[in-house]
Amino acid sequence: MILEEIRSRRAIRRYQSRPVEPEKVEELLEAARLAPSPVDIQPFRALVVDDPEGLGVLRKAAYGWGACLTAPLIFVGSTLKSGSGRPFELPLGEEVAAMNVAVAVDHMTLQAVKLGLGTCWVHVFDREEVRAYFGLPAHMKVVVLLPTGYPAEFPGPRPRLESIRYRAEA
Numbered sequence: 001m002i003l004e005e006i007r008s009r010r011a012i013r014r015y016q017s018r019p020v021e022p023e024k025v026e027e028l029l030e031a032a033r034l035a036p037s038p039v040d041i042q043p044f045r046a047l048v049v050d051d052p053e054g055l056g057v058l059r060k061a062a063y064g065w066g067a068c069l070t071a072p073l074i075f076v077g078s079t080l081k082s083g084s085g086r087p088f089e090l091p092l093g094e095e096v097a098a099m100n101v102a103v104a105v106d107h108m109t110l111q112a113v114k115l116g117l118g119t120c121w122v123h124v125f126d127r128e129e130v131r132a133y134f135g136l137p138a139h140m141k142v143v144v145l146l147p148t149g150y151p152a153e154f155p156g157p158r159p160r161l162e163s164i165r166y167r168a169e170a
């Protein structure tokens with residue numbers, strides 16, 4: 001039941017050094033691949049970074065602190081602004097691009113829970129450093145880092161609002 005993964009997912013900021021198995025990396029990519037997108041243009045792309053030099057670049061780009069520091073694997077979540085190769089292309093606004101990445105990355109974070117892995121969304125980082133090192137083209141917008149790995153911390157469920165149902169004032 002997907003609610004179980006939703007309930008137990010937490011932002012994990014400390015990881016074991018144990019590498020993530022390639023089959024699990026593929027399952028996470030599969031979860032993102034199946035995400036919906038406007039008129040199915042499928043603009044989401046993920047770089048898979050697990051080599052020491054690439055991880056070092058991402059840690060520095062993330063200002064040397066936080067979840068990127070110990071993660072043995074970091075996905076760079078990006079969206080193509082054009083050239084996705086689909087027959088139907090939309091001029092992707094910033095908002096739609098962010099939505100696309102959000103839905104794909106959320107699939108990944110939930111599948112990660114199922115696989116015994118932790119993740120943490122990271123939006124505070126230097127996108128230009130990432131673009132320069134990995135040679136990403138101008139039509140690709142770098143949106144988020146997703147450090148991933150076996151957790152070295154096990155926070156309990158975070159209290160949330162009791163209800164998010166909005167009732168307009170009469």
Ligand SMILES: Cc1cc2nc3c(=O)[nH]c(=O)nc-3n(C[C@H](O)[C@H](O)[C@H](O)COP(=O)(O)O)c2cc1C
Nearest residue numbers: 009010011012013066067120121122123124125158
């Ligand atoms: C869009 C988004 C951006 C986030 N950016 C960061 C970030 O830059 N650094 C970080 O440590 N956590 C980041 N987080 C994690 C949030 O701080 C975390 O999800 C929130 O405190 C709720 O905690 P939980 O994920 O454990 O339920 C981000 C989460 C989201 C959804």
